[in-house]
Amino acid sequence: MQPRKLGQMPAKAAPAAQEECKTEQREPRRAEAQAGQRVVCFMEAAHGVYVPCLAVVWCCTRVFVQAPSGRQRVHVLAALHATTQEIVTVQHLTDVTAETVWELLRVLAGASPAGPITIVRDNARYQQGALVQERAQNLGIELLYLPAYSPNLHLIERLWKGVKKPCLYGRSSPTSADFQAAIQQCIGQAPSDHLTELESLLTLKFQTFTAVPVLGEEAKVTSSAAEKQQQAHVSLFPKRKHAQKEVSAKAA
Structure with missing residues (x-):
């Protein structure tokens, strides 16, 4: 026995459904992607709020940053290539809608070589509409939906966490335009500037919670x-x- 940091798991997740999705749907497509027979991308939106992200810094006296109101947001819909770690984004200042998803699907279909394409995504409402389903079918794109409350199975969740720290923590953005530019620059440079970190962070290994000790149980x-x-x-x-x-x- 030794001191250990507690881990967390989605409280409303269904471990059996996650395990079934992982073994029966994800694993066959992962094998095809690693063999070059299929393109697999993970798609999700990140919603950056224009507020400072405080961090610990080396300094002689405590330093303060100006805090904006937080009423402005930057919405980035991105697709992460499972094997090459290439990132394709569509950025909006208003909101992410079905039209935004269609725009990104069209870009992915044009950039991918001939062959099947699978987009792994969560159950957000704007990703489930008839418009998205119909246009994805017309493009020959398979939409693979994750079980509810399954961030542990979503590879792009790790990307957002990995990008947020070097991009926003301990930095000051005088205007919302600077905040938007910082996010876009960090995402665009991540495959080159943070290649080593991404290679260890974006492995195709996913944890499920079918047999883990839970506090209180x-x-x-x-x-x-x-x-x-x-x-x-x-x-x-x-x-x-x-x-x-x-x-x-x-x-x-």
């Missing part, structure tokens, strides 16, 4: 002797608890 612990059932135990202050044990032992 019974957890299965496998030992060399047998499988035992025990209550998941968490110590929030392990060092302090250890010190108290030492003091009690000396007092005795």
Whole structure:
């Protein structure tokens, strides 16, 4: 036993549905993509709010950044190529709609070589309309929807987290136009400037939660002797608890 940081999982996720999607739908297409027989892209929108992202910096005195109101947003709909890590984006200042999705699908169809194309996406309303379904079918694009509450199966979720830190944390954007330009520049330069980080971050390995210990529930612990059932135990202050044990032992 040792101090460990808690992990998180989607509270409303269905682990069985995620496992089925991963093994029966995703794995065959992943194998085809790695063999060069299919193009697989992960599509999702990011909604950047024009507010400062605070960070820890080296300084002699505490430094402050001016904080805008946060009423302005930058909406970026992007598609991430599963094997080449190429990023294709469509950016809007208003909102992401079915027309935005159609625009990106058209770009992907024109940029991809002859062969089947699969777009992995979540269940956002603007991605499920009849317009998107019809035009994707006309372009010969397969739309593969993830189970509800499955960010752990969405590769582009890792991209957004990886891009946000070097792009926005500890930086000041005087205007919303500067904020928009910073996001677009960071996304555009990510495959070249952050190639090493992306290669380790965007691996085609996805975690599911069919057999993990959950705080407050019974957890299965496998030992060399047998499988035992025990209550998941968490110590929030392990060092302090250890010190108290030492003091009690000396007092005795």
